[in-house]
Amino acid sequence: MTQLRDLLRREPTPGLALPDWLERLLSVGIVTNDPQLAQRQRCVNVACYAAAISSASYLVITSLYDFGGLLLLNAYNAMMIVMGFVLPRWHRLGANVVAIVLIVLVSLGQMYVIWMLGINSDLHIVYTLAGATLFFFGIENWRLSLAVFVYAAGLLLFALNFAPIDGLLMPDDGRLRDLISSHTMMSVVAINAALIFYALTLVRRAEVELELQYERSETLIATVMPAAIAARLTTSEDRVADRIENLTVLFADLAGFTAAAQDLPPEEIVEFLDNVVRAFDALTEPYGVEKIKTVGDCYMAAAGFDGYAVEGAVAIGRFARAMIAVNAMHPQLGGRKLELRVGIHCGPATAGVIGDTRFSYDIWGAAVNAASRMQSQGEPGRIQVSEAFRALAKGHFEFVERGVMEIRGIGLTRTYYWLACRCVPRKRAAARPPLELLLDWVGYSPAATCGWSPAFCFASRSSPVV
Numbered sequence: 001m002t003q004l005r006d007l008l009r010r011e012p013t014p015g016l017a018l019p020d021w022l023e024r025l026l027s028v029g030i031v032t033n034d035p036q037l038a039q040r041q042r043c044v045n046v047a048c049y050a051a052a053i054s055s056a057s058y059l060v061i062t063s064l065y066d067f068g069g070l071l072l073l074n075a076y077n078a079m080m081i082v083m084g085f086v087l088p089r090w091h092r093l094g095a096n097v098v099a100i101v102l103i104v105l106v107s108l109g110q111m112y113v114i115w116m117l118g119i120n121s122d123l124h125i126v127y128t129l130a131g132a133t134l135f136f137f138g139i140e141n142w143r144l145s146l147a148v149f150v151y152a153a154g155l156l157l158f159a160l161n162f163a164p165i166d167g168l169l170m171p172d173d174g175r176l177r178d179l180i181s182s183h184t185m186m187s188v189v190a191i192n193a194a195l196i197f198y199a200l201t202l203v204r205r206a207e208v209e210l211e212l213q214y215e216r217s218e219t220l221i222a223t224v225m226p227a228a229i230a231a232r233l234t235t236s237e238d239r240v241a242d243r244i245e246n247l248t249v250l251f252a253d254l255a256g257f258t259a260a261a262q263d264l265p266p267e268e269i270v271e272f273l274d275n276v277v278r279a280f281d282a283l284t285e286p287y288g289v290e291k292i293k294t295v296g297d298c299y300m301a302a303a304g305f306d307g308y309a310v311e312g313a314v315a316i317g318r319f320a321r322a323m324i325a326v327n328a329m330h331p332q333l334g335g336r337k338l339e340l341r342v343g344i345h346c347g348p349a350t351a352g353v354i355g356d357t358r359f360s361y362d363i364w365g366a367a368v369n370a371a372s373r374m375q376s377q378g379e380p381g382r383i384q385v386s387e388a389f390r391a392l393a394k395g396h397f398e399f400v401e402r403g404v405m406e407i408r409g410i411g412l413t414r415t416y417y418w419l420a421c422r423c424v425p426r427k428r429a430a431a432r433p434p435l436e437l438l439l440d441w442v443g444y445s446p447a448a449t450c451g452w453s454p455a456f457c458f459a460s461r462s463s464p465v466v
Contacts, residue, residue, distance in 0.1 A: 018201070025049070026198075029091040029098075036138065037095055039202050043135040044099045045088045046198045050191045051106060052084025061183060069170055073116055076109060096144070099136040103148055107155055114159050118167030120174075122181040125188055127156040132195045225361035229353065240361075241352040246309035248316040248389065249349065249367050250289075250301045251375035252280075252323055252342040257297040260334040272333050273297060279326045287319040292363060298375075299323075302363055305351065313346055313392040317418060320344060320383045339381040343374025344418075346388040373407045374415065383418035390416050397421055 018026075026042045059077040062070040083105060090098050107127070114123045130152030137144045170176055221230040232240055254276070261269045280299055284291050288311075292300040301319065304312025320342045327340040347367030353359055370386060378384035390399050399416040407413045 029088040031092050032095070040136055040138050041091050041095075041098070042202070043195065043199060044091075044102065046194055047132070047136070047191070048084045048087045048098070048102055050084075050194050051102070052081045054187045054191065055080035055084065057183065057187065058180075061179065065176060065179070066170070072169065073113060076113065080105075080109060096137060096141070099133070103133065103136075103151075107152060111155060111159060111163075114163050114167075116167050116169045117177060117180055118164050118171065119160065120166055120177040120181070122184050124156055124159045124163070125184060127152045127159075129188060129191060132192065135195055135199050225353065229361050239352070241350070242305075244305060244307075244349050244351060244363075246312075246346055246392070247302055247304045247349040247351075247363065247365075247367050248309070248313045248344065248346045248392070249363065249371035250316050250320055250342065250344050251298060251372050252301075252320070252340050253296075253298040253375060254327075254338040255341045255380035256336060256338055257333070260336040260338060262334075264334050269333075272330075276327065276330055279330070280323055283319060283322050283326065287322065288315045289319045293360065302349075304346075309346065310392050310395075313389055314396045316344055317383075317385075317389075317393050317397050318421070320418065321421075324381065324383070341375055341378045341380050342383040343371050343376070343378050343385070344383065344389050345370035345374050345386040346392055370407070370410055370413075373410060377405065377407065379417075385416050385418055387414045387416070 026045050027038075028045060030038050030041045030045075032038050032041070055077040059074055059081065062073050062077070067074065087098050087102055090101070110123060110126050114121070117123060130149045133148045134142070134145045137148075164171075166172070166177070218230075229240055261272075277294055277299065280301075281291060283289070284301065289301050289303045290305060292302055294300070301316070302312075303315040303319075306312075323342065324340050327338075330338075332338075345367055347365070347370060349363045349365035349367045351361065351363045353361050374384045374386055384402065385393075385399065397418055398420045400419045402415045402417055404412050404414050407415075
């Protein structure tokens with residue numbers, strides 16, 4: 001499972017990375033903090049630059065063809081080149097000011113050019129770009145886009161019905177009309193492609209960001225509660241509340257932590273606890289245990305939510321022994337080696353999700369209270385369990401009786417210490433990889449009959465096994 005902290009720190013992978021200089025050029029004049037408006041204004045800037053480049057190409061063609069005879073067109077194209085680079089700086093005047101000015105300027109200017117060169121030049125097809133104004137105004141301003149579309153359609157019909165066929169400039173030059181017609185077709189296709197390409201780039205970026213946010217939210221939910229509970233929440237279940245008839249609950253704390261951490265800087269304390277808790281968290285999934293929460297240096301976990309009480313008890317027992325083994329590998333804190341004190345109990349419990357802010361999945365009931373007492377009145381480096389836990393797990397583990405104790409809030413209770421795992425030792429190979437040896441030493445070895453290495457299963461015993 002992806003770790004939440006790594007996911008939160010991960011930067012979204014852009015769908016398509018444009019060069020920095022191009023990003024700066026497309027963002028010229030945009031001062032808004034609204035990301036949606038900024039995207040639309042970048043599309044307007046793309047259209048401004050496309051109009052300037054198109055006008056520059058017309059200026060080159062007409063200048064080379066007949067600079068003097070087409071001077072009026074050259075003047076118009078030169079003006080459009082300047083305006084294409086000036087208009088983006090006017091975004092500060094209003095959200096849609098530049099888009100509207102560009103539309104009016106291009107539409108009326110195009111009508112002027114149509115009148116100069118005539119319908120045979122096919123310059124009127126530029127009005128078919130009106131649909132692209134949706135990129136300028138967005139779906140939320142569809143009425144404005146519809147008005148522009150009607151306006152462009154009206155100008156197109158007017159040109160088709162009233163504009164001269166060959167125009168007013170050099171009306172007998174059919175070669176010029178063919179040249180302009182071909183170039184107009186290519187320009188419209190290029191402008192359409194540029195707008196659609198950039199719009200799709202923005203869409204892809206938004207999709208990537210949404211995918212990352214969705215992954216973060218799913219990982220966050222999976223981090224604070226079991227997967228089955230998270231699934232129930234995402235299906236709009238109003239209240240998550242369950243009764244578990246026999247839940248195995250574990251509490252573990254670091255004996256002597258408060259005294260060891262008393263005079264230490266907060267960075268050292270947090271780093272130590274973070275390393276310990278993360279090591280315990282890494283054990284939960286392999287052992288089939290659900291972490292409930294941490295309170296200070298106390299770690300709480302449980303198993304058996306699915307109704308399989310024996311399997312849950314066995315999972316918690318193995319998990320507890322692995323916790324002690326892993327904790328033994330951690331460095332000292334404040335010059336003191338801290339041992340883990342673990343308590344386990346089985347019994348009925350209530351589980352559910354509570355709260356609106358920083359909500360969590362928690363468990364309550366006698367099993368929780370008893371497990372907490374098992375831990376608080378236990379001994380460092382040992383796992384104290386209740387008689388209820390021993391009754392469930394005695395076929396899998398061996399225990400030594402501690403005796404009858406007065407447990408606050410419960411009364412006289414017979415308690416036991418977890419001693420060893422009942423399993424058949426396996427034959428070891430002559431040479432084994434260091435990683436496999438380490439897994440055996442910390443108590444997780446899937447190849448073993450019960451998942452535990454004989455090093456744990458046949459520990460030296462000084463008390464009778466029960």
